[in-house]
Amino acid sequence: MSExxxxxxxxxxxxxFGPIEVLKNISLDVHAGEVVSVIGASGSGKSTFLRCINVxxxxxxxxxxxxxxxxxxxxxxxxxxxxxxxxxxRARIGMVFQSYNLWPHMTVLENVIExxxxxxxxxxxxxVDLATTLLARIGLAEKRDSYPNRLSGGQQQRVAIVRALAMxxxxxxxxxxTSALDPELVGEVLSLMADLAAEGMxxxxxxxxxxxxxxxxxxxxxxxxxxxxxxxxxxxxxxHPNSERLRQFLSRILHEGLAASxxxxxxxxxx
Amino acid sequence: MTLTEWWEFxxxxxxxxxxxxxxxxxxxxxxxxxxxxxxxxAALARASDxxxxxxxxIFYIWFVRGTPALIQIFIIYFGLxxxxxxxxxxxxxxxxxxxxxxxxxxxxxxxGLSAIPRGQMESSMALGMGRRHIMARIIxxxxxxxxxxxxxxxxxxxxxxxxxxxxxxxVELTLYAQTIIATTFRPFEFYIATxxxxxxxxxxxxxxxxxxxxxxxxYV
Numbered sequence: 367m368s369e370x371x372x373x374x375x376x377x378x379x380x381x382x383f384g385p386i387e388v389l390k391n392i393s394l395d396v397h398a399g400e401v402v403s404v405i406g407a408s409g410s411g412k413s414t415f416l417r418c419i420n421v422x423x424x425x426x427x428x429x430x431x432x433x434x435x436x437x438x439x440x441x442x443x444x445x446x447x448x449x450x451x452x453x454x455x456r457a458r459i460g461m462v463f464q465s466y467n468l469w470p471h472m473t474v475l476e477n478v479i480e481x482x483x484x485x486x487x488x489x490x491x492x493x494v495d496l497a498t499t500l501l502a503r504i505g506l507a508e509k510r511d512s513y514p515n516r517l518s519g520g521q522q523q524r525v526a527i528v529r530a531l532a533m534x535x536x537x538x539x540x541x542x543x544t545s546a547l548d549p550e551l552v553g554e555v556l557s558l559m560a561d562l563a564a565e566g567m568x569x570x571x572x573x574x575x576x577x578x579x580x581x582x583x584x585x586x587x588x589x590x591x592x593x594x595x596x597x598x599x600x601x602x603x604x605x606h607p608n609s610e611r612l613r614q615f616l617s618r619i620l621h622e623g624l625a626a627s628x629x630x631x632x633x634x635x636x637x
Numbered sequence: 638m639t640l641t642e643w644w645e646f647x648x649x650x651x652x653x654x655x656x657x658x659x660x661x662x663x664x665x666x667x668x669x670x671x672x673x674x675x676x677x678x679a680a681l682a683r684a685s686d687x688x689x690x691x692x693x694x695i696f697y698i699w700f701v702r703g704t705p706a707l708i709q710i711f712i713i714y715f716g717l718x719x720x721x722x723x724x725x726x727x728x729x730x731x732x733x734x735x736x737x738x739x740x741x742x743x744x745x746x747x748x749g750l751s752a753i754p755r756g757q758m759e760s761s762m763a764l765g766m767g768r769r770h771i772m773a774r775i776i777x778x779x780x781x782x783x784x785x786x787x788x789x790x791x792x793x794x795x796x797x798x799x800x801x802x803x804x805x806x807x808v809e810l811t812l813y814a815q816t817i818i819a820t821t822f823r824p825f826e827f828y829i830a831t832x833x834x835x836x837x838x839x840x841x842x843x844x845x846x847x848x849x850x851x852x853x854x855x856y857v
Contacts, residue, residue, distance in 0.1 A: 420763055457765030467760035471778050481764035533764060
């Protein structure tokens with residue numbers, strides 16, 4: 367696997383917000399078909415890292431290679447991406463956010479076909495066919511003419527995933543996509559993501575769902591204060607952490623998870 | 638006076654009143670169009686990265702909102718000829734009130750823009766959409782819905798402000814009424830009639846806006 371050229375290659379990437387250095391010389395390769403889960407405490411830089419990959423945040427320094435794109439973010443570089451480069455890059459990388467961000471003034475179908483038609487230049491009929499197929503797959507075909515406010519959080523997030531998939535991306539980024547959902551709606555979103563992973567979609571996901579990371583991802587990366595603390599198969603990283611920091615993080619997550627489910631059970635017990 | 642006598646008394650003035658009302662409507666529409674141009678330009682300038690544009694927009698809004706509309710009308714109509722620019726009363730009136738209303742429209746649009754969650758812009762960018770596309774298809778349609786009530790209020794203010802143009806000899810409703818009163822000496826009857834006509838026009842505007850809001854409310 368490591369013999370082939372990686373789909374995404376990041377070298378010495380740094381990002382600061384004012385005086386605060388959020389990412390420090392990050393290097394990471396992702397091969398086609400890999401499902402990489404990114405874990406770490408809040409403030410560890412994992413979301414910023416994800417947002418640097420499609421340049422929603424512009425790195426202060428470093429190199430990014432993706433498919434045919436090769437960007438150099440060092441100050442004064444000639445290979446710095448232009449606005450058109452960024453549009454072309456983003457058209458190939460799907461991203462799903464914590465807060466769904468569907469467009470409220472468009473129907474589900476219009477949400478899904480907007481970018482394929484106007485960014486990729488897909489004929490409308492073809493875009494509608496594709497959207498209909500994708501929506502049927504997630505069981506929301508009959509919601510195609512509804513506005514997003516008529517959908518549950520889980521349904522909205524699945525539509526957001528479908529909206530990104532309709533661009534037929536080579537890589538999908540998921541930024542804590544289940545964090546804003548009610549507990550009972552998390553499952554439907556995770557199972558869609560698991561399906562995508564099983565189909566061979568290359569994915570990078572920032573998540574607090576450790577169980578999901580362990581079962582679905584092929585690789586787990588632990589971010590710790592702006593650097594990659596550990597990187598390996600989830601069975602090793604999550605079951606046998608090398609560092610004290612990761613052990614602490616995992617036990618904290620576990621306790622929070624237990625507390626949340628105990629709270630949920632208590633709520634359920636009192637009608 | 639009996640009802641018939643009333644009617645006979647008013648009858649000769651009805652065509653004039655209708656024409657003056659029509660003129661108020663035309664003035665209002667033209668002023669609103671001018672105010673949208675100034676307002677959108679100033680709102681975008683205020684949000685711009687270019688400091689000079691921001692400063693110009695801030696000065697414009699500060700000046701217009703801090704001075705009386707009547708003085709602004711006088712500056713354009715009586716003041717500009719000193720610089721060699723003599724506008725007709727109608728054109729000067731549309732321009733002055735358009736510039737005036739534009740400052741308020743700019744603030745309304747700015748508030749509308751800031752009410753759109755950041756995620757709307759980001760999720761659109763993440764799909765490879767360009768800024769102009771995002772503004773035209775994603776952001777502005779949502780802004781329009783948010784600002785519709787405030788814009789209606791502004792349009793109603795504009796309609797009522799057209800009465801100020803009577804001072805620079807635009808024969809709209811107010812000046813027409815004054816002219817009649819000068820010959821008939823019936824201020825009470827004619828000012829009440831004028832007020833009723835303004836009321837009909839502002840009510841029409843409110844109805845129109847309520848209809849537009851309902852049409853837009855499908856996704857609220």
